[in-house]
Structures are given as C-alpha cells and as structure tokens.
Amino acid sequence: KAGVTQTPRYLIKTRGQQVTLSCSPISGHRSVSWYQQTPGQGLQFLFEYFSETQRNKGNFPGRFSGRQFSNSRSEMNVSTLELGDSALYLCASSQQGQETQYFGPGTRLLVL
Amino acid sequence: TQLLEQSPQFLSIQEGENLTVYCNSSSVFSSLQWYRQEPGEGPVLLVTVVTGGEVKKLKRLTFQFGDARKDSSLHITAAQPGDTGLYLCAGALSGTYKYIFGTGTRLKVLA
Numbered sequence A: 001k002a003g004v005t006q007t008p009r010y011l012i013k014t015r016g017q018q019v020t021l022s023c024s025p026i027s028g029h030r031s032v033s034w035y036q037q038t039p040g041q042g043l044q045f046l047f048e049y050f051s052e053t054q055r056n057k058g059n060f061p062g063r064f065s066g067r068q069f070s071n072s073r074s075e076m077n078v079s080t081l082e083l084g085d086s087a088l089y090l091c092a093s094s095q096q097g098q099e100t101q102y103f104g105p106g107t108r109l110l111v112l
Numbered sequence B: 001t002q003l004l005e006q007s008p009q010f011l012s013i014q015e016g017e018n019l020t021v022y023c024n025s026s027s028v029f030s031s032l033q034w035y036r037q038e039p040g041e042g043p044v045l046l047v048t049v050v051t052g053g054e055v056k057k058l059k060r061l062t063f064q065f066g067d068a069r070k071d072s073s074l075h076i077t078a079a080q081p082g083d084t085g086l087y088l089c090a091g092a093l094s095g096t097y098k099y100i101f102g103t104g105t106r107l108k109v110l111a
Helices: none
Strands: A005-007 A010-013 A019-024 A031-038 A042-050 A053-057 A064-068 A074-078 A087-094 A107-111 B005-007 B010-014 B019-024 B029-037 B044-049 B055-058 B061-065 B071-076 B085-093 B098-101 B105-110
Touching: A005 A087, A010 A019, A019 A087, A019 A107, A031 A074, A042 A064, A042 A074, A042 B098, A074 A087, B005 B085, B010 B019, B019 B085, B019 B105, B029 B071, B044 B055, B044 B061, B071 B085
Parallel strands: A010 A107, B010 B105
Antiparallel strands: A005 A019, A019 A074, A031 A042, A031 A087, A042 A053, A064 A074, A087 A107, B005 B019, B019 B071, B029 B044, B029 B085, B055 B061, B061 B071, B085 B098, B085 B105
C-alpha cells in the first residue's frame, strides 16, 4: 500500500503571497490531519478532516485553512504569507476507529 | 493547556551505550505513539501502545506505557549510529481525535 504523499516537497514564496499544499492519504484512510513543524515550536496541530468535514482545529490564525475532497485527498491553504510561516508542513492520515497516524514526507515552505 | 514533555531534549552518546527517553503528561491518553524523524522527512511510526502498563519490544527498542496512561518511555539497548534522529512521542486524547506531540528528543549516536 502506498504511503501518504505530499506535494510539492519544497516551495519558496515571498511575503504576502498565498500557497496551497496537497496531501493524498493512505488508501482507505478517511482522516487527514495537518501539522506545522518548526525548530522553535516543534509539531503544532493545524486541523483535522474526516469525510470532508473539519473535525478539529488548532490555534492558528484564519489565514490557515483547509479542505478535504470526497476521495479523502486534502489541501491546506495559507494566505498572506509571513516570514514566520516558514516551516515543514506535515500531513498525517489514519483509519476510522484507529488512533495511529501515518505521516507523509512533508512540504518544506520557505517564505522570503 | 495539555502538554507532553519529553526528556532529555538532546542526547549524544557513543555506539553501544544504552539510553532511555521519557515522555510525561498530566493528561490521560487512550493510546500513545512513538515516531522517529530524520532531517527534512516526516515522522516514521515506531510503535503504538494502548494498554496501561504495556511493554512492546522492537529489536533493540523497548517501549513502555505507564499504568495510568499518562507517561511512556523508550529504551534503546546498544545504540547504533543508525538510531540517530529526532524521537517524538504523541498521545491521543480519548474520544477527541486530538493528538498532543512531545517536544522531541534529538539523539546522536557516535561511531
């Protein structure tokens, strides 16, 4: 079974721009979570989607948004990018009723 | 605020030594996962522990879940350079679909 895939792997943007990141979960997994990882803050939870509905949300500003499609693929969008948004963005999927999450390789975003 | 504290934060040891990493919280978890992450990559699952007091072994790695399901430990026997990486614990809060990640332990094993 293929693992979680994320595209793109690397991205460079400038302040004020917006960005969309994509995540394809493991086949059969309907829950997708997004995390931001930085050296200073560690792994911080952004949001979680299940069956196209946002089920949980972390403490991030409204510039961070996401959605999930009927095939469980998910996207997250960051608008009006700030320098502090530079981070590794990780997506994780899990099966319904299972608590173990499986992570993708991440998208490294650099905001200049 | 729910926290999951890991200790130590950094660990540099010689090949062949043993080590233990701790993960502690005041919250009760329905399960706890341990991951290892290499630079620029996503965390890779090592183990999931579910039952209080559970002990799981994965080759030279031994994982223990506390009786009260608030803490966990990872013990590595005879560490090897290939064990180098960032070790993360993550607790699942019962019934919430929420996970709390530990602060991480950066391990370096010198040959």
